[in-house]
Amino acid sequence: MGLKRFLVFACDCYYPSGGWLDFQSSFKTIDEAKEWMSANVGSHRKFDFGQVVDIETGEEINEENQNDR
Numbered sequence: 037m038g039l040k041r042f043l044v045f046a047c048d049c050y051y052p053s054g055g056w057l058d059f060q061s062s063f064k065t066i067d068e069a070k071e072w073m074s075a076n077v078g079s080h081r082k083f084d085f086g087q088v089v090d091i092e093t094g095e096e097i098n099e100e101n102q103n104d105r
Contacts, residue, residue: 041092042069046076046083066090066097
């Protein structure tokens with residue numbers, strides 16, 4: 037099946053595993069990746085920090101829970 041274009045990495049800010057160990061999933065579209073992030077990253081969700089990487093352009097999109105700082 038292979039990786040799709042948009043890779044999602046997510047972790048707890050205090051206990052990141054690092055690199056590929058924080059890899060969660062990959063998606064065909066940025067909208068699918070952002071939807072996953074909205075459901076899983078942020079205040080009162082599973083992860084504190086998330087990042088989407090576009091493997092075609094190298095662009096990174098970060099989403100961090102600012103409410104708990």
